[in-house]
Amino acid sequence: MxxxxxxxxxxxxxxxxxxxxxxxxxxxxxxxxxxxxxxxxxxxxxxxxxxxxxxxxxxxxxxxxxxxxxxxxxxxxxxxxxxxxxxxxxxxxxxxxxxxxxxxxxxxxxxxxxxxxxxxDNIGKVVESTDNQKDEHSEELRALIYAGLHDDSGAIELEKKVFGDNDAKGGYLLALIRFDAKAFAGKETDSREQLINWENLIARMLADKLDIDGKFSIFHDFENNIVTLMRFDNEADIYSYKGYEFADIIQIVKNQLGIGSAIALSPAQTMLDVKKAYERALGFLAEKEYGQLWDIRSSKDNISYSSLDAIIRLNKDIETLQADDAEKALNDMWEKLNRNKDAADTTISITDMNLFTSAISILMTNIISSGFSIDKIYGEGFLPEKFMADATSSEEMKDNVIFLYRKRIEFEKGKKQSKAYDIANAARLYIEENYADSNLAISDISEKLCVNQTYLRKMFKSEMNMTLTEYITQYRMQKAKHLLSSSDEKLQTIAEKVGYNDVSYFSNVFKKYYGGSPRSMSKESR
Known part of the structure; x- marks a missing residue:
């Protein structure tokens, strides 16, 4: 804490x-x-x-x-x-x-x-010390927005499961929040991991803030965009709802974090219509700038996002390590988009860019949630945005995306994935070997073990029942206590030996940990 x-x-x-x-x-x-x-x-x-x-x-x-x-x-x-x-x-x-x-x-x-x-590093410490509070129905709701439902019985069953009943008299309103990953472009490669952590915390904040006459559920899509499905008690409320909570979130996140975001509100009469509502919201935001709340409840445009089936396929290919099928899926997506395009036209269209940006976002989100390090897969300092921007044609951009998918899948195939205990134990051993280094950081441990920091923190907490930070402090304090009681060395020297350059800070940490000052436990005081 x-x-x-x-x-x-x-x-x-x-x-x-x-x-x-x-x-x-x-x-x-x-x-x-x-x-x-x-x-x-x-x-x-x-x-x-x-x-x-x-x-x-x-x-x-x-x-x-x-x-x-x-x-x-x-x-x-x-x-x-x-x-x-x-x-x-x-x-x-x-x-x-x-x-x-x-x-x-x-x-x-x-x-x-x-x-x-x-x-x-407070955002990291919070991820480390708190449970990942995901909606218990997130997997089913994610399947709903991508695959949809085929009959009323399936809609009734899902509604009961998510909302506790099937009393959807008012209907639904879907809100999709998309964050601007370009805010982190050109920064360190763990910035995507950091953005995902922020998105998860912002979803929690939204759950605390949202107040409607009805029920709601918040979850993430494959790109980690925040999806809020609101079920109102009265149909009129769907169209009178102003969305002030979402507008506030946009402004607060921009002011405090410098991250742009955009939100689309899209209606659905029943559960059967939720997939279409999501498609309209995603298609709308793909063409709009960040920084606004877009109300498409009364829009007459038939906006849709035509590649949702391919997105499901790509995500499954990553999970099952099917590099050939991922390549075929990306080729199929590209050919479908360019079917009516002049063969001589090699320019990169907005549609091409949106499609491939989504494909990259899905890939990076999957890598981070799987615990892998982007640096270890693609090389030190790799930035997907720059890699894509270097493409000179839509064909080359498509080939670049295929390369990234293949590289990620081959990396996992060639690596025997450690169990949570193995990762936590390896982290423990690294700390015990390097605790005297005052610059010891969790980023050093994650780099050594080839896993990202978020995954490392979670695995360590799960297996050791304490955070990495707590273990580093505990081990240093135990070593300090031993030195204090068994040697005549100066306090400054002991502090430095256990990783503290500032003797005053060391003394305060020691006192907070043991309830007494270092001098009270020293050899001289006995």
Whole structure:
């Protein structure tokens, strides 16, 4: 859990902060509270939080002074300022001095969540320490949007399973949220993994935020786009619903993370119509810019996405390691698109680009969810967007996509996949061999084991019943305790031997772990 101290001189605001978020579900815990900066400094030594969330205007020591002292004396602690509009400029200046972020009152709770999650490796730590809260019916709903239903009996059965009854008098409204992967183009190759983690957390935020007269279910498609299927109690509500929650999500995600997104609202009268609603939404968003909520409830255009069958086939080919069939599926998709195109025309059309972008997105999502490292499959620093952009014709682009699919399938065929225990045990051994390295990072372990960080964190937590971060700390503390009780070495030397360059930070971690200072357990004190 990520430990948070909240600081404010107004009890009512402290109460609001305690109750506005289900902290534990996002991997946080409020470890302590303070009513002014002086009290906060006293409690830091006792609780040593990961994050200090503080107001600016307070007696004795104000938030700016508190932030300055924390960033100077406790560099491992992150600080977020909560500020009013009249204090806005102070907050901006504080960021230049080392404060991690600031939030302006009044703020949406989602802004606060994202602000906390984007600090350091918090998004990774949350994935590591919380269960992946997927809808229990996600597989069936994913099959619904791709393959559809063929009769009323199947629709009734699925409706009962997902919503608990088959009382769909009002009908359905499907919302599809697509994020702009280009926001991460040109960045490190684990950025897609990071984007998927953000998408999963945003889906959870949306589930907390959504409030309709009816029921809803949230899941992801093969590209990890967020799909929300809402069933309204009254038909009129489908067309009167404004979608404010979705519009808020677009704005908050853009402001806090710099990720563009677009949302399409598409109606379906019954479960049998949901596949068509998804097709219309996906086809519509494929041609639109990011940053808006598109309402296609009254659209007369017959917008559809014609390659859903091929997408199912491609996904199955990856899972069953059928490289030849994946190549045939991609060739079939390409030929179908270019059937009415002049053979001499080799230019890359928007349709070509959208099709191949989706194929790449499906492939990268599958690689990450399977636990593999994109770098290890395609080479250090590989960026799929750049690889595709280098194509000079639609034929070459198609060949590039085929190459990427083949490379991924051949990689798995040539590699005996480790079981979860083997991966977790290998990670444990790596930590025990390298714990003295102050720069030891989870990225080092994932690179050594050829798995991505998200998968590694989950497997380790599942097998060892603790997070990687917790194990690194535990092992270092055990080694430190042994050195303290068996040698006469200086505290600074012992700290460095177990991976801590900052003796003050080491002392605080030790005290938090054992409940006593390092000196109280040293050989000299006995």
């Amino acid at each position: 990520i430990r948070i101290m909240i600081v404010d001189d107004m009890p009512i605001f402290l109460e609001y902060l305690r109750g506005c978020i289900d902290w534990n579900s996002y991997g946080f815990e409020i470890c302590c509270e303070a009513h002014d900066g002086k009290e906060a400094l006293d409690k830091i030594e006792e609780f040593y939080p990961d994050v200090v969330l503080t107001d600016i205007t307070m007696p004795y020591i104000n938030g700016l002074e508190l932030a300055e002292r924390i960033t100077r004396d406790y560099p491992a602690i992150s600080v977020i300022l909560i500020t009013g509009n009249n204090e806005f400029e102070y907050a901006r200046k504080a960021v230049k001095l080392g404060v991690c972020d600031y939030i302006v009152k009044p703020f949406e709770k989602e802004e606060l969540i994202l602000s906390l999650l984007k600090l350091q």
